[in-house]
Amino acid sequence: AQKITQTQPGMFVQEKEAVTLDCTYDTSDQSYGLFWYKQPSSGEMIFLIYQGSYDEQNATEGRYSLNFQKARKSANLVISASQLGDSAMYFCLLYSGAGSYQLTFGKGTKLSVIP
Amino acid sequence: KAGVTQTPRYLIKTRGQQVTLSCSPISGHRSVSWYQQTPGQGLQFLFEYFSETQRNKGNFPGRFSGRQFSNSRSEMNVSTLELGDSALYLCASSNAEKTYEQYFGPGTRLTVT
Numbered sequence A: 001a002q003k004i005t006q007t008q009p010g011m012f013v014q015e016k017e018a019v020t021l022d023c024t025y026d027t028s029d030q031s032y033g034l035f036w037y038k039q040p041s042s043g044e045m046i047f048l049i050y051q052g053s054y055d056e057q058n059a060t061e062g063r064y065s066l067n068f069q070k071a072r073k074s075a076n077l078v079i080s081a082s083q084l085g086d087s088a089m090y091f092c093l094l095y096s097g098a099g100s101y102q103l104t105f106g107k108g109t110k111l112s113v114i115p
Numbered sequence B: 001k002a003g004v005t006q007t008p009r010y011l012i013k014t015r016g017q018q019v020t021l022s023c024s025p026i027s028g029h030r031s032v033s034w035y036q037q038t039p040g041q042g043l044q045f046l047f048e049y050f051s052e053t054q055r056n057k058g059n060f061p062g063r064f065s066g067r068q069f070s071n072s073r074s075e076m077n078v079s080t081l082e083l084g085d086s087a088l089y090l091c092a093s094s095n096a097e098k099t100y101e102q103y104f105g106p107g108t109r110l111t112v113t
Helices: none
Strands: A003-005 A010-014 A019-021 A024-026 A032-039 A046-052 A064-069 A074-079 A088-096 A102-105 A109-114 B005-007 B010-013 B019-024 B031-038 B042-050 B053-057 B064-068 B074-078 B087-094 B108-112
Touching (some): A024 A074, A046 A064, B005 B087, B019 B087, B031 B074, B042 B064
Parallel strands (some): A010 A109, B010 B108
Antiparallel strands (some): A088 A102, A088 A109, B042 B053
């Protein structure tokens, strides 16, 4: 069975500082993908970053980077230079299988950026 | 490109009724997935449609069903509504080559009274 764990229900960060949101996962599949999505209070899920299990380099997208440690089964999201607009829920998602795939979301982390 | 659209955005129904939600994917996307988000259970995968066929299904009762039309638009139906069906229902679309890269709509907030 697949599992995603986000251990931080809520976090605070000072504006312009970096913050790391934790995500650990468990899957028996060799091929899988890890995603991070942002959900502002409006409700829409916004894709941030993707890491494939066979990608050797950590994914980066602007201020977002994914610290992928395969042996430890962790895929932490790092947000550099936090902005007030980064205040939102952040979800880690595990995707595995092909064709009949499985999708598992973490419970999310609520990030609050303090001015 | 226009994003994923969902209608209606808000809906109030009473127990026992049925409801149909609609999702229009990004142009060219053939895969549409549906999710339920509640404070207690978080985000849960309902099902995915690809080329008018249900390709994947989560662990939800048969009261939850869906379909996809030839233009890739999808509808989700919930029959015999229960109070616990109150949730944000999100739809996401993706293209055939990258079904894992999902683009979400704004969601439909369903309240069952």
